[in-house]
């Protein structure tokens with residue numbers, strides 16, 4: 001057994017009884033929480049446990065079950081309808097040139113807001129003996145150039161099994177990039193070993209999308225593990241989930257994004273929390289997310305500003321959301337406000353632009369009158385408000 005496997009097995013907290021022992025039976029009502037535990041198992045690694053300072057703090061909320069998980073209102077079990085887009089076991093093929101490949105059913109710590117809680121933690125739901133049909137599917141679809149290994153957490157697999165996956169994927173000529181979606185650096189930094197880093201170098205380009213939700217997760221040990229991955233040539237991104245009671249605060253998000261950059265991780269996405277059954281108490285409003293993006297854009301390096309997206313319920317994919325900066329677009333000018341709210345005008349070019357270049361297809365004349373009508377309506381509104 002390697003050291004990280006030992007830490008995971010011997011030092012993680014994996015039962016409600018142990019939680020009660022550590023934090024007190026008065027704050028962990030074992031009987032009341034049993035149904036939540038049955039619904040989605042509990043495991044908190046030492047690295048995650050260390051980050052909890054008090055009951056109900058952002059780290060506690062991410063890992064300790066609550067009876068609110070049982071209060072299902074709009075929650076959906078498979079909120080992104082991943083199973084509907086699964087042509088063979090363990091593969092979700094939703095976008096044109098990439099697939100999600102579920103390679104591991106388990107995680108080091110279990111996050112209470114997990115979108116995939118219907119599968120994660122149950123080895124039968126992501127069968128490891130069904131890799132072959134996934135390889136065959138990828139092989140027979142030349143349009144797939146990007147494979148995103150996910151789970152569960154792929155980094156819970158041994159180096160040997162990961163290498164087997166890399167070898168099989170690299171044997172498919174049209175697979176250009178491999179991505180690993182993993183929260184291991186936050187949960188179990190011990191898993192990032194020199195051996196793994198040496199092995200992965202043979203299969204580049206390999207990217208890793210990490211997952212951090214709070215600046216407190218970036219402990220010195222975690223930052224060191226991220227540095228090892230970066231030194232091994234793995235470009236690092238971060239996916240963050242906007243969670244009530246964890247990071248629904250512009251200052252917390254700004255600190256998180258800045259500290260990620262310092263740890264050589266490029267913030268990639270902030271997701272609205274999915275409408276997943278059991279995780280509804282983590283959801284906040286879209287307005288809160290837009291407020292956070294507005295507090296980042298312009299106020300800190302552009303590199304620290306991720307895309308803010310909703311993963312469409314029902315399987316429509318990710319849709320970016322942006323605060324309103326543009327007030328008006330006409331053929332003559334664009335009126336917008338900058339990050340401080342100051343108003344500016346950009347003059348449109350006077351050189352005639354071919355229709356195809358400005359996004360209006362020449363052979364679609366019906367589009368033009370609609371645009372012209374919209375602009376005319378805007379001009380009228382503007383004249384009216386000016387004379388009011």
Ligand code: SF4
Pocket residue numbers: 106107109110111113114115116117120151152153183
């Ligand atoms: S690490 Fe990811 S897959 Fe695992 S429980 Fe947390 S959110 Fe779910």
